[in-house]
Amino acid sequence: MFRHTALRYAALGLLASAAVFQAFTADYFGLEILTEILILAMLVLALDMVAGFGGMVSLGHGALMGVGAYGYALLSTMGGLAPPVAMVGAVLVSGAAAWVIGAICARSHGIYFIMATLAFGQMAYSYVFEAPIFGGDDGLGGIVRPDLGAVGMDLNDSRTFVLFCLAALALVYAAAVVILQSGLGRSMTGVMHNEQRMRALGLTVWRVKADVFGLSGMIAGLSGVLAAQHILYISPGLLSWTVSGEALVVVILGGLGTLVGPLVGAAAFVVLKHEISALTTYWHLVVGVILIAVVMSRANGIFGWIEARSAQWGARRSADPLHISQTEEARSDA
Amino acid sequence: MLETRNLDKRFGAVHVTRDVSIKLERGERRVILGPNGAGKTTLFNQLVGELTPDKGSVHLAGVDVTDLPVAKRTRQGLSRSYQKNTLFDGLTVAENLGLAAAIHTSNATRIWSDSLARPEVQEIVQDVANQVQVLPYLQARVSEISYGVRRQLEVGVALATRPKVLLMDEPTSGVGPEMAKGFHRLLNDLPRDLTVLIIEHDMDLAFDVADTITVLNYGEVVFDGQPEAARGSKLLKEIYLGSWEDA
Numbered sequence: 001m002f003r004h005t006a007l008r009y010a011a012l013g014l015l016a017s018a019a020v021f022q023a024f025t026a027d028y029f030g031l032e033i034l035t036e037i038l039i040l041a042m043l044v045l046a047l048d049m050v051a052g053f054g055g056m057v058s059l060g061h062g063a064l065m066g067v068g069a070y071g072y073a074l075l076s077t078m079g080g081l082a083p084p085v086a087m088v089g090a091v092l093v094s095g096a097a098a099w100v101i102g103a104i105c106a107r108s109h110g111i112y113f114i115m116a117t118l119a120f121g122q123m124a125y126s127y128v129f130e131a132p133i134f135g136g137d138d139g140l141g142g143i144v145r146p147d148l149g150a151v152g153m154d155l156n157d158s159r160t161f162v163l164f165c166l167a168a169l170a171l172v173y174a175a176a177v178v179i180l181q182s183g184l185g186r187s188m189t190g191v192m193h194n195e196q197r198m199r200a201l202g203l204t205v206w207r208v209k210a211d212v213f214g215l216s217g218m219i220a221g222l223s224g225v226l227a228a229q230h231i232l233y234i235s236p237g238l239l240s241w242t243v244s245g246e247a248l249v250v251v252i253l254g255g256l257g258t259l260v261g262p263l264v265g266a267a268a269f270v271v272l273k274h275e276i277s278a279l280t281t282y283w284h285l286v287v288g289v290i291l292i293a294v295v296m297s298r299a300n301g302i303f304g305w306i307e308a309r310s311a312q313w314g315a316r317r318s319a320d321p322l323h324i325s326q327t328e329e330a331r332s333d334a
Numbered sequence: 335m336l337e338t339r340n341l342d343k344r345f346g347a348v349h350v351t352r353d354v355s356i357k358l359e360r361g362e363r364r365v366i367l368g369p370n371g372a373g374k375t376t377l378f379n380q381l382v383g384e385l386t387p388d389k390g391s392v393h394l395a396g397v398d399v400t401d402l403p404v405a406k407r408t409r410q411g412l413s414r415s416y417q418k419n420t421l422f423d424g425l426t427v428a429e430n431l432g433l434a435a436a437i438h439t440s441n442a443t444r445i446w447s448d449s450l451a452r453p454e455v456q457e458i459v460q461d462v463a464n465q466v467q468v469l470p471y472l473q474a475r476v477s478e479i480s481y482g483v484r485r486q487l488e489v490g491v492a493l494a495t496r497p498k499v500l501l502m503d504e505p506t507s508g509v510g511p512e513m514a515k516g517f518h519r520l521l522n523d524l525p526r527d528l529t530v531l532i533i534e535h536d537m538d539l540a541f542d543v544a545d546t547i548t549v550l551n552y553g554e555v556v557f558d559g560q561p562e563a564a565r566g567s568k569l570l571k572e573i574y575l576g577s578w579e580d581a
Binding site: 001178179181182183184186187189190193194196197198199200201202203204205207208211215 | 382384404405406408409413414416420421422423424425429432433434436437438441442443444445446447448449450491492495
């Protein structure tokens with residue numbers, strides 16, 4: 001079950017403070033990196049919801065992000081809808097697509113679930129690549145950002161757009177917490193622990209999986225909408241399985257099933273990518289070595305490692321006789 | 335309350351359930367006895383829908399539920415506990431009971447409210463925890479409690495769905511004599527309107543708890559009657575009770 005601990009609150013506070021500080025002080029390049037982190041963070045948050053709390057490891061989330069991006073582009077350009085309406089429409093389309101995928105894949109487990117989601121992702125990629133309406137290999141341009149002039153915001157300004165993405169991520173994180181602590185989220189965690197028993201207790205398991213996958217797909221879709229608004233151009237590469245694979249790497253790097261960990265992972269991954277790629281074109285190798293080290297350490301990613309060390313430190317501290325006597329003295333003083 | 339009519343099941347050449355017809359009245363406590371391989375658990379699995387019979391039907395409160403999936407049968411009031419613990423190990427005792435109670439109270443799929451914090455769920459959790467004597471362990475994780483308490487919780491999770499019929503597959507499996515006596519009390523204290531069907535090897539428990547005893551041998555009902563009649567049955571002594579009386 002998802003629980004917020006003091007450490008998780010502290011990590012969230014630290015991440016939010018760093019992001020706000022960066023948003024107000026960074027130069028253009030720094031703002032671009034921050035935007036990339038925030039959009040990736042949203043995608044991996046969506047993936048962690050299903051993989052970390054439902055055991056549904058998906059290689060189709062890149063495609064769901066692409067559905068959101070293409071949905072927004074088509075609805076706002078060819079569909080003529082106002083960008084805010086197109087955003088809502090694109091998120092709903094992504095959610096619906098994810099619900100259908102979740103419902104179909106719900107009866108498979110483990111490697112079969114991964115392969116089934118991968119197949120859906122590649123089908124979507126191939127279709128977008130071939131269909132003329134999506135611009136084929138050339139992709140789609142002419143994408144606009146919402147006009148928030150009425151509230152005094154110009155989203156064409158990089159700094160304002162970063163704050164817009166940050167606010168969206170904060171809202172999505174809050175929504176994810178509410179979902180994971182809701183009846184649906186708790187049932188999904190029960191399914192991950194023991195699907196047969198949950199079914200024997202009267203739960204319609206496939207429906208729970210599909211519903212959570214649909215909600216996760218809406219978040220992935222929103223990350224795609226923001227990605228389209230960020231670059232103002234989209235191509236089929238957004239739906240590629242490599243995007244899904246990269247998101248999975250980030251979730252594992254940060255800490256599967258912690259919700260905070262993937263945010264840490266997104267920041268670490270994007271910063272590493274930019275820093276190492278400035279030194280060598282083989283940056284993937286370095287990230288690969290780091291990922292192997294994380295996996296081999298048996299820690300649950302960077303944040304999982306921090307949580308484990310913190311718990312060990314807490315246990316040692318409470319077992320320390322000097323600390324106990326000091327605590328007792330403090331109590332008696334009080 | 336629960337009835338099977340001519341239930342039949344084969345696994346290839348092995349005939350595991352042979353034309354089994356049993357009928358449990360509301361509030362009845364029935365124990366199914368039989369040697370290993372008699373088809374007791376296979377019969378259970380057909381009752382709850384985990385296995386489909388080749389022939390025959392299962393009726394719950396007069397309704398034919400043979401074609402209903404497991405989850406729907408549970409929602410209609412048929413719940414089971416397992417011979418091997420099937421608990422949610424990483425979760426607390428309260429969360430284990432709460433997940434079951436949330437399904438029963440239709441809170442399990444709500445998006446905007448915490449199912450485990452709902453008053454109706456909390457009420458069931460407290461009530462069942464008291465019933466199966468796990469109240470002191472509510473906040474402990476399953477991995478932190480003893481095997482015997484886990485067996486009690488296994489029954490508790492099934493009870494938290496507020497069933498009309500409770501099926502228990504060897505509830506005292508693996509527990510010591512003292513803990514088994516606690517189970518006798520627990521079973522005898524269950525609400526009298528609850529219909530209970532138990533697979534059990536513990537003869538003391540069977541004769542202490544049962545209103546009726548059914549004995550299976552090679553998938554076939556060879557005895558169906560009062561515990562006292564079971565004690566005196568020569569056939570039973572031959573196929574099953576001999577080893578118990580000799581012991």
